[in-house]
Amino acid sequence: MTIAAEKARLRGERLTARDALLPTERIEKSLALAAHGLEALAFEPGTAISGFLPIRSEVDLRPLMAQLRGRGARICVPAILDKERIVFRELVPGAELVAGTFGTFGPGPEAAELDPGIMLVPLAAFDRRGHRIGYGGGYYDRAIARLHQKGLQPTLIGIAFDCQEVASVPDEPHDVRLDAVLTETGYRRFPREPGL
Numbered sequence: 001m002t003i004a005a006e007k008a009r010l011r012g013e014r015l016t017a018r019d020a021l022l023p024t025e026r027i028e029k030s031l032a033l034a035a036h037g038l039e040a041l042a043f044e045p046g047t048a049i050s051g052f053l054p055i056r057s058e059v060d061l062r063p064l065m066a067q068l069r070g071r072g073a074r075i076c077v078p079a080i081l082d083k084e085r086i087v088f089r090e091l092v093p094g095a096e097l098v099a100g101t102f103g104t105f106g107p108g109p110e111a112a113e114l115d116p117g118i119m120l121v122p123l124a125a126f127d128r129r130g131h132r133i134g135y136g137g138g139y140y141d142r143a144i145a146r147l148h149q150k151g152l153q154p155t156l157i158g159i160a161f162d163c164q165e166v167a168s169v170p171d172e173p174h175d176v177r178l179d180a181v182l183t184e185t186g187y188r189r190f191p192r193e194p195g196l
Contacts, residue, residue, distance in 0.1 A: 003170045007133050010166050014125040014133075017163040019057045026057060029161055029184035034064035038071075040180075040187035041157075043118060045072030050088045050116035052077050052159075055103045058122055059159050065091070076114040077106045078139070086139045087113045115147060118155045121178065126158050130177040130190030131169035144176055155179050157187075 001009075021029070043049065051065045052058070065075045076088035080101040089111035097105040121140055125133040134140055147154055158181040165183075180189045 003172060006170045008136070010169065011124040011133050011136065014164045014166060015057075018161055021057060021161065021163065026161075027060065030060040031063060032184040033059055033159070033161075033182055034061075034067065036184075036186050037064045037120075037182050038067050040182070041068065041118065043068075043071075043073060047073055047117045048076055048088070048090075048114035049073045049118045049120065050076050050078065050114075050154075051091075051120045052122050053091075053097075053105055059161060061120060061159060064120075069093075073118075074114060076112075076116060078104075078143075079106045079109075080104070080139065084142060086143050088116055088143075090114055115150065115152055116154050117152075118157065119144070120157050120159050120182070123158050123160055123164065125164050125166045125169060126160055126178065126181050127166050127169045128190075129168075129171075130158075130179070130181070131171045131175060132158050132178055133169055141174075141176065157182055 049068055051061045053062070054060045069075050075091045077091050078086040079089045080086050089107040091107055095107050095111065098108045100106055121132065123132040123134055144156065156176065156178045158178045160181060160183055162183045162185055178190060180187060
């Protein structure tokens with residue numbers, strides 16, 4: 001089986017497991033995740049932190065994003081510009097949200113675009129080494145690569161439910177590892193691999 005086929009298989013399995021969570025379970029687990037995140041994340045006031053507004057059965061990050069904003073973070077969420085690119089637009093209280101691609105909503109083009117210093121990254125699956133499987137579009141991989149090209153090294157934190165963990169994600173040399181993952185049971189940092 002090719003790496004792409006194995007990733008597709010794992011993506012499908014873990015998203016099915018996530019979809020199977022009852023709505024009340026997702027709410028409770030999202031609130032537990034927010035509590036762990038608030039305790040674990042340290043940052044300077046004014047730091048741009050990218051989150052996301054939930055679609056389908058994703059973790060609901062709104063409670064955590066609101067609390068991080070209360071501690072001085074500038075919160076931004078992704079906006080898909082075209083088939084290749086996302087930008088992160090500032091999400092401020094009371095701003096009108098506009099419909100985007102894939103059932104997403106977010107701030108419109110008048111919102112400030114920010115380069116996140118901390119990225120809360122949605123994912124389909126992750127493993128104990130910090131490798132992730134996204135949704136297959138490559139948007140976050142390209143966004144992270146663009147930030148690296150600018151000389152920026154955002155802290156990458158995967159956001160998931162525990163049911164999305166797999167034994168091993170097949171990885172390729174270009175894959176960027178997460179620095180940590182945040183789930184309903186806590187915040188887990190991943191050790192740096194030798195040579196990194």
